[in-house]
Amino acid sequence: MSKLAAINNLSVQYGDVHALQNISLDIQTGEKLAIIGESGSGKSTFAYALAGLLPFNSKQTGQINWQEFEGKPKTGRDIGFIFQNPSASFDPVMTIGNQLAEIITTYQGLSKTQALGEAADLLNRVQIAEPKAALQRYPHQLSGGQKQRVAIAASIAAAPKLLIADEPTSALDTIVQGEIVSLLEELVGQTDMTLLFITHDIALASQFADRLAVFKQAQLVEIGAREQVLSNPSHDYTKMLIAHCLTLDDGSAA
Numbered sequence: 001m002s003k004l005a006a007i008n009n010l011s012v013q014y015g016d017v018h019a020l021q022n023i024s025l026d027i028q029t030g031e032k033l034a035i036i037g038e039s040g041s042g043k044s045t046f047a048y049a050l051a052g053l054l055p056f057n058s059k060q061t062g063q064i065n066w067q068e069f070e071g072k073p074k075t076g077r078d079i080g081f082i083f084q085n086p087s088a089s090f091d092p093v094m095t096i097g098n099q100l101a102e103i104i105t106t107y108q109g110l111s112k113t114q115a116l117g118e119a120a121d122l123l124n125r126v127q128i129a130e131p132k133a134a135l136q137r138y139p140h141q142l143s144g145g146q147k148q149r150v151a152i153a154a155s156i157a158a159a160p161k162l163l164i165a166d167e168p169t170s171a172l173d174t175i176v177q178g179e180i181v182s183l184l185e186e187l188v189g190q191t192d193m194t195l196l197f198i199t200h201d202i203a204l205a206s207q208f209a210d211r212l213a214v215f216k217q218a219q220l221v222e223i224g225a226r227e228q229v230l231s232n233p234s235h236d237y238t239k240m241l242i243a244h245c246l247t248l249d250d251g252s253a254a
Contacts (some may be wrong), residue, residue, distance in 0.1 A: 003067045004029045004162060004194050010062035012045050012054060019045040021218045022062070025254050027147070027162075029068060032188060032195045034205035036241065037215035042083075043198050046215070050196070051075045070163060077107050080155035086147035086166040089154065090139040096123075096150055097135030100157065107158035122153040126183060145176040149183065157186060163188065166198045181208060202238075203245040208228055213240045 005027045013154040017201060020042040035043045048054050050064065066073055073079050083089050090099060100119035104110055110118060116135060123131035126149040139147060141176055148168060155163060165184060169177035185208045188195045199205050205212060206226055213223040214237065222235040233239045 002029045003027065005067060006063075006065045007050075008063045008065070010046070010049060010064065010251055011060070012042075012049055013059045014055075014057060018218050019058070020049065023220050025213060025220060025223055027194060027196065028211075029161075030188075030192050030194055031210045032185070032197065032211035033211050033213060034197045034199060035213050035215060036199055036202050036205055038200055040217075041215040042218040043200075043215045044166055045218075047081075047196065047198050049165050050162075051079050051081050051164055053081070062087060073162070076103070076160075077158045078162065078168045080158070080160035080163040082148075082151055082155050082163070082165040082168045083168055084150045086144065086171070089151045090147070092139055094138075096137050096139065096142070100135070100150070100154055103154055103157045110173065118157075119153075123150065125156075125187070126150070128153075144172055145179065148172065148180055150175075152180075152183065152187070156193075159191070160193065162194045162196065164196045164198070165198070168197075169199075169204065177204065178213065184208075202241045203235060206245075214241070 003026050004025065008024050009016065010020060010023040023046060025186065035046060037043045049060055054060060069078055075081055097116055097119055098120060101112055103114035104115040104118050105112065119135055120131045121126050123134050126238045128146060128149055169180050174182065181204065184195060197205060197209060209226055212226055214221050214235065216237045222233065222238045223227060229238060230242060233242060
C-alpha cells in the first residue's frame with residue numbers, strides 16, 4: 001500500500017494555546033483511518049489542517065507531504081470534507097439539486113442539465129429514496145440522516161482521493177449512525193478513496209477502521225492496526241476508552 005500523505009511534527013497554535021503538538025503519522029492510500037479522542041484532543045484540528053481549513057489566527061508548523069497530488073491538494077476537488085453538523089453545510093434558500101449541481105459544474109465542467117443528472121446519480125449512490133424528487137427539496141425538508149447523506153454526496157461529487165469525515169454521526173441517533181458508517185464504508189470500498197474518520201467513539205470506529213490513532217491533549221498517544229490497538233493497547237488513555245466501551249457493551253468492544 002502506497003502513502004497518500006506523510007505528516008511530520010505537525011503542530012497548531014492559537015495564540016498561546018497548543019491545539020496540536022508534534023503529530024507524525026502516515027496516511028496510506030485506500031485505508032480507513034480513524035482519529036479518536038475526546039473534545040479538545042486536537043482530532044478536528046488535525047482534520048482541518050490536512051484540508052487547509054484552519055482559521056487565519058492559527059499558526060501551523062511541521063510538514064504535510066502529499067505523495068499522490070501534484071502540488072497542494074484542493075479541498076472540494078482532491079479532498080472531500082463532511083462536517084459534523086449537516087445543516088450548516090447547506091444554503092437554506094437553495095434546493096438540494098441546485099446546490100449539488102453548483103459543485104458538480106465547478107469541478108466537472110458540466111452543463112446545468114448534465115449536473116442535475118449527475119446530482120441524481122449521487123443521491124442514488126448515497127441511498128436517498130426517489131433521488132430526482134429529492135433534488136427539488138430544500139434542506140429543511142430533509143431529516144438529519146438525509147441531510148448527512150446529501151452532505152456525503154456533495155463531498156464525493158469531485159471523486160476526491162481523500163474523504164475526511166469530522167464527527168459525521170454525532171448529531172444522529174444510534175440507528176442512523178450505523179447506517180451512515182455503513183454507507184461511508186461502502187463508498188470508499190467502491191473506489192480507491194481514502195477515509196479519515198474523526199470520532200470520540202472508539203466502539204464506532206472499531207466497527208470498520210483499518211487503523212486507529214488515539215489523540216489526547218493535542219498529542220498522538222497511540223496508533224496501530226485496529227486489532228492490535230483493541231487487543232493490546234499500549235497507552236493508559238486507550239485502555240480507559242476501551243474499558244469504557246466494555247462496560248457499555250457487556251464485554252465486547254466491537
